[in-house]
Amino acid sequence: MISPPPNPDGGSGRSGVYSPHDTTPSLGAQPGLITSTGGLYGQNNVLMAPYYHTLTGRFCFLYYDPNDFDCEDDCVYDFPMEDIQAGRAIDVHKVFLTYRDLGAVKFKLSVSATQYDKATKTEKVNSQTVNIAWGKGDKQLHSYYVDLKVVGERPQLHIYRAANSGPLSITRAIMCGHGDEGQQL
């Protein structure tokens, strides 16, 4: 049996040396002991920070729950542009993903690339977006292949997960394609 915590309202409190592991009240009859005001067992550590909410004007404590990765806000990640060979268009036709299944999630994957038109001396951005949904929450690593076709220089992979769309975890992302389709210049 765990002893009850000290009186949270202050004042008298519980007499004697307090320990959450005490099983019997001790030293209660010794008048010289000074008691604590309120207090806790010291369990359930939580990272929290004081914030001011600008709409309500209230001060409160927020925390980030590291057991729940279903972020309440949008998540955006742009991978670096792949500058494989200057002046050549790249043909990206597949994206290979490795992910950890933290639960059901929906997100968008897109690839963009800039294509230069030698005849008109203009350039345009080619892109293709794929909606993806996966997840059963088994916490294991899985593979996922996305078929698409984007042609251009400096192909770039983007991930966009809308707010409250589920927990997303990616451990590897690889774009597959051909780098010798044609010289642009």
Next chain:
Amino acid sequence: MPENMLDPAATPNASNWIVRAGELRSRPRQSQILPQLPDKSQITGHTAFADSNNVIHTCVVSTSGLWQLSANWKNAPTSPKKVWALVQKFSGANFPAPANPVQFQLFVNNLFFVNGSPNVWNWGGITPNAFTIKSALNSVAIYDTTHGMSAGAYFIGELNFQVIILNTVEQVYQQGVQYFPQRVRWSASGLPYTYTYAQNGTQTLVGGWDPTVNTSAGYNDMLDVPDSITGFMTIGTTGFIFRVNGITEMTAINSGVLPFDFNHLWASERGIGNVYPWSIANYGPVGFFIATDDIYEVSLGGFQKVGGKARNAIYTDIGNAIAAPIASIFPSWNATYPYLTYQLSIPVSANECKVWNYFVEDQCWMPWPLTNFQQVGRARLVPTK
């Protein structure tokens, strides 16, 4: 750096991700865990400590006083009165207290804190009762016991069994409250109190902050450097006093009249220092601070720049800041998620703050924009039950 020159581990644009041992995850869900204080006053900091009965207190300082978390609060509480218990309100000229982020120091089962008022506040978690006349919350740093003049500060620390306050705010006899941004003041060894109390109600003057009463108390004005103190951290047996343009080592040499040796690493008008007063944070042998040119990690191995490829983006946010950034460092997010993180919250507009997280293990930064929130104190890992 151009987007096509980045290494694969870097990103030209990202928001709301957490990096966990090489894994890229959507960041943890954020929610309110505890409501406002019953009197709706501004929260300026929180911490936890174990009192001499080994009872844990999770405390909150606000502009109105000191509060603690009640033991019997329920999840998703709506009534602040069931969550927070008042320890003691500030009174007189100390109310309302300055809204600066509070700096805490724990010393021998006691909580000490400073908030930019002329007080070093102390609470031991012990119930005032018939055996002592001591009140719950005490201003303990009376450096001039003859005239009852007290001192406080913006920063507090501990070294050589002595509580140290820096960038002090002091009552000066017949001159009101004055600021001493270059001053370091320390208590007597093991005795950061002005009075001790016996159970029979006897109050004894020990003068733990008055050098004329207890000679191991004292102060040092760093007049040979051109700037003000902006932070303090201890690593091992050395204290590092941060200034805007420099760092001063504070080394304990004895427990006598001059217990510390001060060595300025840079005394020039331009040098690596801690520019923003609340941006310094340390955990064990690792600390961080923001200088003018980069963000630095301090450890037993020396100083190391860590801004990396995120530096430009972080400094753009710092340049747009409407108030001073607030930094925290914490060893874990809860017991099951132990990843040392340095977190820097920058108020970039009236309705948005940008929280930059440096994941020490993965050595990378990730920004989390928060709309409609402004951080007002450091994030800390504290018990809630």
